[in-house]
Amino acid sequence: MTRKKILVITFVICLVLVVTVGMITWSLSQPGLDPVSSEKNADMHKSLEEFISVMEKDMTEICSLTEDTAGELSGLSMDDPAVELALLALHRDIPASYEIWVVDKNNTVCAITGPIVNQQFFGKQAPINTTDVYQQNCGGNYCAITSLYTFKNGNVGILVLAPIYDTDGTYSGMLCVGLDPAYLFSGNVDQLRADHGYTIWATQPDGTLIYYEDTEAIGKNILTGEIYAEESSLSVAQQVTEKTTGNASYMYYNVGWTEYSQINAVWDTLSLPNGRAWRISLTDKINMNTAGNSTQLTPDDLRTFVEKAYVYAQTHSKEEALRAFNDPNGEFINGELYIFAYDMNGTALALPYQDKLVGINRMQAEDIIGVKYVERGIARAKQGGGYIFFQYPNPNEDFARELKLTYAMPVDNNWCIGAGFYIQNYTLSPCGELRDEMISQVRNFQYLSKIMPEDELISLMNDPNSSIQVKGLYPFASTINGTILSYAMDPSCIGNNHLGYVNSYGMSMGREAIALAQSGGGMIYGLVWDPDLQREVYVLFYVELASEDTYYGSMIILGDEK
Amino acid sequence: MTIRYKAKDNQREKRLTMIVILSVVIMLISGFCVFLAFFGTEYMIDKSLDDPDVLVSVGIVGDDVIVTVYEGRRIEELVMLSIEIEGVTLPSSMVTMPAPTTGTGKVTFKGACAGVTGERDVAVRGTFSDGGTRMLKLYTVTFT
Numbered sequence: 001m002t003r004k005k006i007l008v009i010t011f012v013i014c015l016v017l018v019v020t021v022g023m024i025t026w027s028l029s030q031p032g033l034d035p036v037s038s039e040k041n042a043d044m045h046k047s048l049e050e051f052i053s054v055m056e057k058d059m060t061e062i063c064s065l066t067e068d069t070a071g072e073l074s075g076l077s078m079d080d081p082a083v084e085l086a087l088l089a090l091h092r093d094i095p096a097s098y099e100i101w102v103v104d105k106n107n108t109v110c111a112i113t114g115p116i117v118n119q120q121f122f123g124k125q126a127p128i129n130t131t132d133v134y135q136q137n138c139g140g141n142y143c144a145i146t147s148l149y150t151f152k153n154g155n156v157g158i159l160v161l162a163p164i165y166d167t168d169g170t171y172s173g174m175l176c177v178g179l180d181p182a183y184l185f186s187g188n189v190d191q192l193r194a195d196h197g198y199t200i201w202a203t204q205p206d207g208t209l210i211y212y213e214d215t216e217a218i219g220k221n222i223l224t225g226e227i228y229a230e231e232s233s234l235s236v237a238q239q240v241t242e243k244t245t246g247n248a249s250y251m252y253y254n255v256g257w258t259e260y261s262q263i264n265a266v267w268d269t270l271s272l273p274n275g276r277a278w279r280i281s282l283t284d285k286i287n288m289n290t291a292g293n294s295t296q297l298t299p300d301d302l303r304t305f306v307e308k309a310y311v312y313a314q315t316h317s318k319e320e321a322l323r324a325f326n327d328p329n330g331e332f333i334n335g336e337l338y339i340f341a342y343d344m345n346g347t348a349l350a351l352p353y354q355d356k357l358v359g360i361n362r363m364q365a366e367d368i369i370g371v372k373y374v375e376r377g378i379a380r381a382k383q384g385g386g387y388i389f390f391q392y393p394n395p396n397e398d399f400a401r402e403l404k405l406t407y408a409m410p411v412d413n414n415w416c417i418g419a420g421f422y423i424q425n426y427t428l429s430p431c432g433e434l435r436d437e438m439i440s441q442v443r444n445f446q447y448l449s450k451i452m453p454e455d456e457l458i459s460l461m462n463d464p465n466s467s468i469q470v471k472g473l474y475p476f477a478s479t480i481n482g483t484i485l486s487y488a489m490d491p492s493c494i495g496n497n498h499l500g501y502v503n504s505y506g507m508s509m510g511r512e513a514i515a516l517a518q519s520g521g522g523m524i525y526g527l528v529w530d531p532d533l534q535r536e537v538y539v540l541f542y543v544e545l546a547s548e549d550t551y552y553g554s555m556i557i558l559g560d561e562k
Numbered sequence: 563m564t565i566r567y568k569a570k571d572n573q574r575e576k577r578l579t580m581i582v583i584l585s586v587v588i589m590l591i592s593g594f595c596v597f598l599a600f601f602g603t604e605y606m607i608d609k610s611l612d613d614p615d616v617l618v619s620v621g622i623v624g625d626d627v628i629v630t631v632y633e634g635r636r637i638e639e640l641v642m643l644s645i646e647i648e649g650v651t652l653p654s655s656m657v658t659m660p661a662p663t664t665g666t667g668k669v670t671f672k673g674a675c676a677g678v679t680g681e682r683d684v685a686v687r688g689t690f691s692d693g694g695t696r697m698l699k700l701y702t703v704t705f706t
Contacts, residue, residue, distance in 0.1 A: 307619070311632050314617050382704035384621025384628075384684075409619065413702050480706070481679055499706070500625035500676055508624045514679070514706040 033232070033249045036264045040284075041247055044266040047196045048282040052270045054188050055280070062160060062179070063143040063273040065093050070142075070162035070175040078102065078110040078173075085450055087113045090177065092443035095436040098155055098178035102164065103130050105172055113446075114520075127152060130174040134161045139275030147204050148219055151178060153520075154364055156219045158184075158210070181218060185211040186368055187432020192282075202270075202280045207241045210278060215366045228252070236265060240279050244269040297421045299387065299505055302337070302407045306385075306419050309339045313411045325350035325417070326358065336394075336421050343415045344382070346374050350417075367391040368401055369435070369540065370523045377408040379515050381416035385409030387505045389525035389538075394422045403525070403538070405505070437470050438542050438554045444468065445475070445552040446544060454550070461486040462494065474539075475554045477546070480518070482510050485550070490531045503527045503536055517543045517551035530557070616640050616688050618698045622705060625676035629669045629686050629699075637665045642689040643698075645671055648682040661688070679706040 069090045076083055087100045091113045101112040103126045112118050128149070137144035138161075146159040160177040189200045189211070202211040207223035220226040222237040232250040239248055247266040267281040309332055313321040324330050325339045332339040333352060341350035346363025348354075362374045373390035380386035385408065392404040406420030448457050448468070460466040461475045469475070469488075477486040482499035498510035509526045516522055521544035530537045541555035616634035620627065629643055640661040645652070656674045686699040 307630070307632065310619060311617060314614065314632075379704065382681075382702075384701065384703050385619065386621065386623075409621065410701065481677065482706075497677065499679070500673075502624040506623040508622075511622075511624075511706050515704065518706070 033251070033262055036247070036249060040264070041266065043196075044198065044247070044264070044282055044284065045268075047192060047198050048266050048268055048280065051188060051192055051200065051282065052268055052280055055185070055270055056272075058184070058188070059145070059270075060273050062094055062096070062177070063141075063145070063162075065090060066160050066162045066175060066177050067143050070164050073102065073164045073173075073175060075167040078104065081450070083111050084113075085447065087111060088443065088447040088450060092440050092447055094177065094179070095439035095443075096179050096184040098151070098157055098180055100175070100177050103174050103176065107131070107174075110173065121152070126176075130161060130176060131171075133159070134163060134174060137161070137274060137276065141274040143274060145272050145274050145276055147206075148181070148208055148210055150219070155180065156364075157181060180370075181210045182215045182366060183370055186370070187435060189213070190368065190432055198282050198284055200280060200282055202278050203240065205241060205277060205279065207237065213368065215368075216362065240265075240267050240281055243267075244277075244279075297335075297337070299405060299407070302387075302405065302419060302421060303385075305334060305337050306339070306407045306409055306417060308332075309417050309419070310409055310411060313417060318411075318415070321411075322350050326352050326355065328352040337419050339417055339419050341411075341415060341417045342374060342378060344378055344410075344413070346378060349415060371525060372522060373406075375519065376512075376516070376524055377406060377418055378416060379512070379519070381408045381410040381418070383511070387507050389423075389527075392420070392422075434472055434556055435540070438473055438540075438556055441468070441470055441473055441475060441554045442542055442544050442552050445477070446546060449546055449552075458485050461488070462491060464488065472556060473554050474557070475552070476541075477550060477552050478510065478513065480514055480549045480551065482514065489528065489555070492531070503529070509541075513541065513543050513553060514551065517545040517553075521545060525558075526555075528555075615696055616698050618643075618686055618688075620645070620684050620686050620699055620701050620703065622675050622703060625673050627671040627674040627684065629671070631662055631666050631669065633666065636688075636690060639690040639692065640665075640688050641691050643669050644687045644689070645674060646685045646687075647675065647678060647703075648684070650675075650678055650682070658689075675705060681705070 069086050072086045073083060083102070087102070091097055091100050099112060099114040099118055101109055101121070104110045107126045107130055109121045109124055109126055112121055133146055134144045137146045142162060144161040146161065148156060148158060150156050155178070158179045158181055160179060162175045163171060164173045164175055166172045185200065185202065192198055192200065199213055200211060201209065203209050203222055207221045209218050209220050209222060209227065212218055217227055222228050223241060225234065228234050228237045230251060233252050236248045236250040239246055245268045247264070249262055249264045251260055252263050253260050263283050265281050265283045267279055270278045270280050272278065309325065312324065322341060325332050325341050338352050339350065340348070342348055342362070345361065347359065347361045348357045351357050364372065365374045366372050367390045369391060371390045373388065373392070376388050376390070380388050388406050388408065389403055390406070391401045394400055394402045402422040404420045405423045406418050408416055408418035410416045445457060445461070448460070458477060460468050461477055474488040475486060476484070476488060478484050478498065482497045484493050484496055484498050487493045499508060501510055502508050503526070505527060507527065509528060512524060512526070516524055523540060523542045526539050526541055527536045528539050538558040539555045540558055541553050543551050543553035546552045614634045615636045617632040619630045619632070622628070627645055627647070629645065631637065631640070642658050643661055644658040652674055656671055659669045659671060662669060681702060681704045684701055684703045685697060687695055688698045689695050
């Protein structure tokens with residue numbers, strides 16, 4: 001063997017050794033998956049079974065209500081007032097519903113509930129062929145539940161369809177109920193978190209997420225790498241879609257993407273009344289607040305911080321300002337405070353800790369309760385600046401969801417900036433049942449307004465002993481110009497104009513309620529004066545526009561104040 | 563004595579050289595103008611951004627319109643602030659308020675937007691010590 005050959009062989013051996021050692025070191029440095037005890041596995045499966053059973057009951061009830069209403073519409077002409085009443089009653093009875101509409105046999109919208117803006121769809125062709133979609137999804141049942149759709153107004157939801165027949169049995173149209181999947185799950189998930197410390201994500205069999213705590217992920221697919229891109233999580237995602245039941249562990253990041261740790265999951269299949277199935281996965285890694293450290297910042301500190309950014313944005317070009325706001329080590333980061341920026345259409349321009357969201361439209365982003373915080377923040381900015389509340393993961397509290405106070409203000413008519421801090425060390429979530437009742441109460445007012453004169457309805461709202469009152473709820477009604485028609489929290493306000501009323505944060509809840517009602521209705525947190533307690537209390541309120549000049553609302557007092 | 567005439571070709575060459583030189587000069591001047599227009603405008607915009615007369619913001623709190631004065635090169639000359647709300651006739655007592663005595667701060671136009679709803683343009687004007695008036699802010703406010 002020549003000297004040259006010996007050198008080559010020695011070099012190859014060294015190379016192999018270096019590569020082997022490197023690979024061993026790399027594999028050892030990767031976090032391993034710890035086995036899950038059988039007790040924990042059993043507990044997770046038991047919690048999941050309970051959750052699925054509750055969800056199945058909810059879905060069966062929704063289908064049953066939809067079928068009953070379709071039956072009521074049988075043989076009715078679409079201009080019969082009974083049609084509108086039947087739709088309003090169904091809207092009231094399904095708080096998770098967006099809007100409810102009917103298409104005739106030509107697939108033209110011939111009746112629709114909801115705000116006045118919805119009436120633009122009246123007489124128009126439905127965006128989907130409802131009879132085809134029904135055939136594909138009914139599974140031999142009367143009621144069909146579809147996969148996820150993006151509706152015309154940008155909302156993502158599921159459709160529940162039930163055909164309407166004439167008295168002689170001929171097909172005359174389709175009853176369509178749009179469901180908000182985030183709302184559908186969130187009440188039960190909140191209960192699960194509180195009772196057992198677990199959370200849920202749910203998918204269609206094709207991997208499309210129909211529920212995820214980060215509601216912006218709903219509609220994304222777990223198999224395409226949009227959510228789970230790492231090997232262990234992608235493998236579990238594949239197992240979840242392939243097997244009807246199972247358990248597995250994977251590595252994933254926490255809510256704030258700061259910690260990469262093991263998550264244990266168990267999953268099972270929720271069978272829908274039409275034979276379709278959703279895969280429900282229960283996981284154990286949730287962010288619960290235990291520390292309870294309150295911030296030392298004041299609302300004035302917050303406004304001053306945002307105003308400093310306003311001055312910077314006004315004295316620099318937009319590009320320079322956004323570069324500074326997006327810099328996680330820049331001057332616009334101060335402890336838990338940081339500046340974010342959005343254009344007035346809801347597209348994120350600066351989010352220093354969530355740079356992947358920059359450029360994405362977040363107008364529909366909701367907190368766990370259903371408050372559209374980007375939309376409401378922009379609404380405040382359009383008023384020249386103001387505070388809003390919503391729940392958001394707190395990076396200083398292990399990303400537990402906490403009530404956040406945010407101050408938003410406009411830079412000009414095209415974009416706005418803001419910042420926020422966490423003001424409570426506990427989550428202000430009302431129980432799902434009371435939240436459902438709050439929505440149902442407001443929708444019941446819509447129903448009643450069609451069968452009785454408005455002044456009679458207002459009298460009922462003002463009567464604390466009337467049959468429409470619900471324990472724990474405070475109904476109210478106002479004109480669009482701000483005159484209070486009803487206010488159960490403080491009846492002495494009735495007849496006053498509430499546009500000028502401001503709370504200790506300078507928020508005009510009256511102006512906010514009107515703006516919210518006019519934008520299609522929804523939920524928002526507020527701080528209002530409680531005359532019984534003689535102090536301000538945190539509330540969650542829900543409003544809907546009743547007519548061109550009136551809106552109805554209801555509110556729940558949050559926390560343990562009462 | 564021999565008279566030597568320059569060849570005609572030389573004249574042509576001279577003209578050509580002049581044309582080339584003139585063209586280059588014109589191109590250089592044009593380029594310089596474009597450069598000035600481009601970077602000069604940017605500089606002017608940046609300069610005006612860096613150094614506004616008076617920087618203010620306008621917002622509403624209940625029935626009040628709040629104008630906040632932040633900074634600006636003429637802030638010490640600012641004497642009065644006035645507002646206009648599109649479609650609203652304000653009593654003269656509500657239209658004009660003295661500028662903050664400290665230069666910066668908030669000026670409240672009490673009750674200026676009582677009962678005002680919808681979306682309207684709000685203009686903020688400043689009156690300076692030399693008697694001059696200048697628009698400081700024009701913003702479309704959504705009152706409800």
